Amino acid sequence: MGDLVLRDDRDGVTTLTINRPDKLNALNVPVFEELDAHIASIETDTDGVGCVVVRGAGRCFSAGHDLGDIAAGEKLPRPNFQPLVIERLANLPQPVISAVHSHCYTGALELALAGDIILASENAKFADTHAKWALTPVWGMSQRLPRRVGKTKAAEMMLTAQTYSGRQAEVMGLANACYADDGFYDAVNAFTKTMLENSWFSLRALKKLLLDTDGLDLTSGLAHEIYKSQGVGPDMRDRIAGFGKK
Template identity: 70%
Template structure:
């Protein structure tokens, strides 16, 4: 498998690392092909992988879509290649954390938005620069960004092409967490362990529930939860018994 995306598994956690540090992890076709292979494998590994983290090697998450590729004319394996892979990453059964340090611009922001959670370093730099290059989003930003930050904040980001810090991303709801740069690794691992300690069954079921009811009227969403929810997980009895035993 290509080393443009590295995978490391640690006790239920799969870490996917974008690995073009000499190019600031700029997103080219070959990197997306490597990412797709890992995502395809993870889709069927719910028994031993409960959480996925996507991050970048070296100085940043990613500087965005490789402009050199755009300039020379990308040769895609199929139509909507990158958008399909980002959607597939977003649709993984497991929760996905996008762990962002350094640059996260435009196409990289579209990739990060596939995460259920965005974990940011204070020194992270988020931005949408499509308009700077006379481009428009085709990897999901126009839909995912407003759902995170609200339509008018999304318009601000898209129209100004300005850069936002990790703290600004947290304040606007783009990031769920923001930590000092020097605490990034420790705090990311702590968050991962906190999530993994809870029921993987519940994580997968809750993710499906939230995804499938997104945009529904309240009554329809409530009906879906009540009548189509997945109920009790196979680990419920053991978890309650362990709690009861500890309480005694």
């Protein structure tokens, strides 16, 4: 494994850090290759990995798709490589949290949107700048952004290429929470710690339920929940017994 995406495992949390701080963590093909390799390792390790945090090294989350790579002509290991990696990240069995500080533009926002939860610092800067560069999205922006913030707000973001702060992102529902810049990652750690106190079985089952029923009408979704959910976890009896002893 190289050093463009760093992996840290601690207390059930696997942190993947995009590590091109000299390039503002711009996303190139080698970054996606390393990210893909990490995801392949994580997706089968549900006993050791309770959740995944994606973040950026240095000054920002990521300035987005490396425009230099686009201009030079990217050499992909297979067609549609980057969106497939983002989809694989989004479909991990474990919950995925995108921890965004400072720049999170365009391709980086598409990567962040793969997270089940987005946590932002106050200095976060979210934008979709496809229109500024005469580009159209192919990494999921037109589908994931409207599902996150609603069609009209997504249209505003995509058509104006405006930048939105962490607080604005929280208000519009793009970010689940916004924290002060000082202590941002302490807040992220506290969030993951609280979440992982719950049943890891349930975290995975709930995520799968949300993914499997996305886009279904109410009747179909309810039927899926009743007949196709994951049921009871192996830790249910111990958890209920422990509650009874309190």
